[in-house]
Amino acid sequence: MHLNQNEEGFTLIEMLIVMSVIALLLVLITPRLGNHNENIAKKSDEATVSFVNTQIQAYYLDNGEYPESLQALVNDDYLKADIIDPNRIVLAFETSENKKVHLVEDVPVP
Template identity: 45%
Template structure:
């Protein structure tokens, strides 16, 4: 009978520590960049929401031959599903039909 001699070699503790060190360094580099850009992402989302809401005001005006009296009217008629930006900022509608972010 022939015995197979297998030369199995696993990772050593030093190799595992080096891999963990590299992963940790990558996380330390990427996480601050993600959180730093989060506010930019939220503001761009709000800008896009305002433009979409402005388009819905125009659609309401075309359908009803008048401007909506309030944001709540747009929401109740089904033109908008929410009255705030994704970051939580509220929007308002002036008497000329212009959508703005409430500061």
């Protein structure tokens, strides 16, 4: 039996180098993914606030007055209840003359 010294394959050192490079890339990329998820959540919340404010204006145009609460928008089918679910998003309803909502960021969500 004759063993060929020119067998092709990777050495243990080569495999360790490749694994180290992959690990380094994962360490560099992973934190950015977390920030990206936070940005997506923030954009989603901003879109929800904008949509609810649009529905408040639609209610005003249809009824000649602003709704007394966000629940009035749900009752009259301007919003679905899950959009204003406090377990998902916390909105503050302004009671000024031109009623609007804004995101409450300082209130912890249960």
